[in-house]
Amino acid sequence: MLHEEVVGRIRAILLDGEIPPGARIPERELCERLEISRTPLREALKVLAAEGLVQLLPHRGSRAAKLTDKDMRDLFEVCQGLEALAGELACERITDAEIDAIAAAHADMVRHFHERDLIQYYRGNRAIHEAIVTAAGNPVLAGLYASVTARIRRARYVTPMTPQRWELAVKEHEAILNALQRRDGVGLAHILRAHLRHKREEVLQAGFAETEGSDVTLRIA
C-alpha cells in the first residue's frame, strides 16, 4: 500500500467519524486493520496532523482533532475567502461546457430539494462548490480548499436545516448559477460569501462545538 493511500484511508476513517473527535487513535489496532506496521502509520498520522485533522501530543499519542466554536468560525471565515476567490477566478476562466455541467448539477440539486432528499441535496451542493473551485484553474487554491472543507465537512453537511434555511440556500444557489452564467466575478464572490456566512450561522447555532468538556485534570499542589 502506497503512502498516499494510507493517508487517504485514515483520513476517510476520521471524516466518517469512525474515530470521533477527541478520541485516541489506537495505533496497534489501526496497524492490524490496515495491515501495515507502525512506521508508515505514524508517518501518515504526522501528515494528517499537519493538515489539522489529528492532534499529536508528545509522548501521549495522537487524537482525532476536536474543533472548538472558534476553530469552526475561523475555518468558515477562511473558506469564505477561498470560495470567493475561486468564484472570481472561475468567472474569468470557466468554459461554457463547465457552466453547462454546473447548471445540470444545479437542476439535479433543486430536484433533490423538492424531493426533500437532504443527503442527495448535500451531495449535489458539494459537487457544485467543488466544480466552481476546479473551474478557477488553480491547484494550489483547490488544495487549500480541500483541506479546509475536510475539516468542516461533518458540520457543513450534517447540520439539520429548517425549511426556511433550506429554501434560502436554494435561492442563493440560483444566484450563484446566475452570476456564473453572467461571468460576474465580483457578484459571485459576494453571493458565495453571504451563502457561507449563512451556513456558518446555521452550524454555530446548531451548537456544533466538538468540545464536550475538557478532559484535562487540574491538580493543585
Add this chain to the structure above:
Amino acid sequence: MLHEEVVGRIRAILLDGEIPPGARIPERELCERLEISRTPLREALKVLAAEGLVQLLPHRGSRAAKLTDKDMRDLFEVCQGLEALAGELACERITDAEIDAIAAAHADMVRHFHERDLIQYYRGNRAIHEAIVTAAGNPVLAGLYASVTARIRRARYVTPMTPQRWELAVKEHEAILNALQRRDGVGLAHILRAHLRHKREEVLQAGFAETEGSDVTLRIA
C-alpha cells in the same frame, strides 16, 4: 529533538536554498547533520511534502520542490486572496496598539528604503504583512498564509527591484497603513491585492521559474 523541530530545521534548510529547488535530498547526510536516524527524518519529509516544499517520488527518494511559472502564479493568486481576507478581518479586529506597532514598522521600513537597504527593507516589509495577518485573529488563516508564503518566499524577497518599482511599493505601503488606520477593510483588501499583483508581475518578469529543463529522459521503443 522534537518532531516539530526537525520539520522546522529542514524547512529552514530548504527556504535558505541550501538544498536548491529540484535537488535530491540526501537522507544519510541530513541524518548525520541533524543527529537523528532515518525514521524521524522521513516523517518530517512526508510532512514537508504535504506542505508542498518537498516532492516525493516513490522508490526514488525526495527532492526539494521546484516551482514552475504556473505554480508561482497560482501561489501568488492564493496569497492575494488570503492577504485581502486578512486585511478585511484585521480592520474589524485590530487594536490601536497594533496599528501603532505597524505604523512604527512602516516608518522603519521607509527609512530602510531611503537608505537603499534592500535586505532590511524586505525584513520590515515582511513584518508588516505578517502583523496584518496576525491582527486578523484567525490562526487557520495565519497557518495557510505561512505555508503559502514559505513557498514563494525565495521569489518574493529575492527578486531585484528597479527604483521605480521600489518607489511604487513604498507608496502602496503608505496606502496600506492609511487604510488600516481608517479601518477601511474593503479599501485595504483592494490595495493589498494590487500590491501583490504588482509583486507577482515583478517576480514573473524576473523569470523566476525554477524549472531549468526537465530531467526526464524519454525512451522510445
Add this chain to the structure above:
DNA sequence: TTTTACATTTTTGAATGCAAAATTTGCGAT
C-alpha cells in the same frame, strides 16, 4: 564503437527491537 544484457552496489520503504516516558494497577496507610 555503440548498445544491450547482466551482476553489483546503493538507496528506498517498511518491520522489528529497544529504551524512555506515561498510564495503569496494586498495596499499604490513614
Add this chain to the structure above:
DNA sequence: ATCGCAAATTTTGCATTCAAAAATGTAAAA
C-alpha cells in the same frame, strides 16, 4: 473506604535491521 505512592504494564518515539527496488558498472555482442 479512600487517598497516596510505588511497582508493573503499556505505549510512545527512535534506532536498527531487512527486503525490494532502482541506479550503477561491466562485459560481451552487434
